[in-house]
Amino acid sequence: xxxLFAVRRLLGIATFLLILxxxxxxxxxxxxxxxxxxxxxxxxxxxxxxxRKSAPFLHHYVPTNIAGADRSDWILIGLAMIVTFVAGSLxxxxxxxxxxxxxxxxxxxxxxxxxxxxGSALDKELESTLRVAEAGNAVNRQELLRVFAExxxxxxSFGREVAFLAxxxxxxxxxxxxxxxxxxxxxxxxxxxxxxxxxxARGVLxxxxxxxxxxxxxxxxxxxxxxxxxxxxxxxxxxRDVKISKADFSVRCGVNAGLVYFDDSTQLETISxxxxxxxxxxxxxxxxxxxxxxxxxxxxxxxxxxxTHTNQIIDGYEASMWRERPDA
Numbered sequence: 001x002x003x004l005f006a007v008r009r010l011l012g013i014a015t016f017l018l019i020l021x022x023x024x025x026x027x028x029x030x031x032x033x034x035x036x037x038x039x040x041x042x043x044x045x046x047x048x049x050x051x052r053k054s055a056p057f058l059h060h061y062v063p064t065n066i067a068g069a070d071r072s073d074w075i076l077i078g079l080a081m082i083v084t085f086v087a088g089s090l091x092x093x094x095x096x097x098x099x100x101x102x103x104x105x106x107x108x109x110x111x112x113x114x115x116x117x118x119g120s121a122l123d124k125e126l127e128s129t130l131r132v133a134e135a136g137n138a139v140n141r142q143e144l145l146r147v148f149a150e151x152x153x154x155x156x157s158f159g160r161e162v163a164f165l166a167x168x169x170x171x172x173x174x175x176x177x178x179x180x181x182x183x184x185x186x187x188x189x190x191x192x193x194x195x196x197x198x199x200x201a202r203g204v205l206x207x208x209x210x211x212x213x214x215x216x217x218x219x220x221x222x223x224x225x226x227x228x229x230x231x232x233x234x235x236x237x238x239x240r241d242v243k244i245s246k247a248d249f250s251v252r253c254g255v256n257a258g259l260v261y262f263d264d265s266t267q268l269e270t271i272s273x274x275x276x277x278x279x280x281x282x283x284x285x286x287x288x289x290x291x292x293x294x295x296x297x298x299x300x301x302x303x304x305x306x307x308t309h310t311n312q313i314i315d316g317y318e319a320s321m322w323r324e325r326p327d328a
Contacts, residue, residue, distance in 0.1 A: 164224065221298075225291060287323075
């Protein structure tokens with residue numbers, strides 16, 4: 001219980017005792033019972049003490065003579081009730097303000113944990129729900145749980161099982177050394193066109209490019225794997241017929257799949273998720289012109305026989321590798 005609520009309770013008790021001391025003796029005056037004489041005298045004495053102690057304050061600030069009679073007792077009771085009411089109101093407002101701060105702080109921590117990006121559709125939904133909750137008269141723990149439950153439902157609607165393909169050009173820096181800059185620029189531009197054509201054919205959802213690499217999102221893990229295979233297979237003709245610099249292009253591919261929260265307006269480079277990180281780590285550990293993927297991801301696929309189990313453990317997952325067959 002907060003300090004103000006404790007004060008309100010004490011004031012409530014004090015007001016009750018004040019009413020008891022000031023009004024009950026008047027009730028006893030209507031009864032002429034010898035058995036009550038001692039108790040009545042005690043109450044009357046207590047009443048007189050309270051009125052005498054409060055008289056200087058009351059007479060200085062409040063007119064106590066009303067309709068020809070001293071109403072100090074009623075004025076004291078009225079003032080006590082007002083003070084108790086004000087303290088209660090302040091305590092309630094203070095608690096609501098505290099609950100709103102807790103709500104905001106908890107919401108921000110929840111945003112961070114769930115990877116909700118500022119300005120995303122989900123972030124706007126959460127903000128709208130928070131404002132409705134804050135506008136209510138009671139923002140308590142139950143309200144906080146309700147807000148998060150509603151937002152979790154909305155978050156689930158943004159959750160999608162998708163696959164990520166990470167591709168990086170092997171030794172790109174060495175490839176550019178000693179080459180004509182215009183030739184290098186042409187080769188990498190043509191390489192990007194090749195990759196983008198393959199991605200479109202496999203139904204890519206989103207891409208995020210770096211100078212020599214790309215992270216792509218696909219609806220199905222089969223599409224991500226096949227896109228990586230297609231890029232590797234296409235490099236033979238690309239190196240033979242398209243690129244003009246000396247060094248041949250080779251790539252490393254990493255694939256991973258899982259549930260990721262995002263909406264259509266979210267740019268891939270702004271999504272931070274372990275599923276994406278693992279795809280990138282698979283790519284870094286892949287051999288040139290291979291596709292590396294967690295075995296648990298590839299096991300349900302019809303293409304399992306095309307992958308070879310390796311001894312690599314990446315981010316706690318056993319890795320399987322696809323390599324183009326020489327006779328393919």
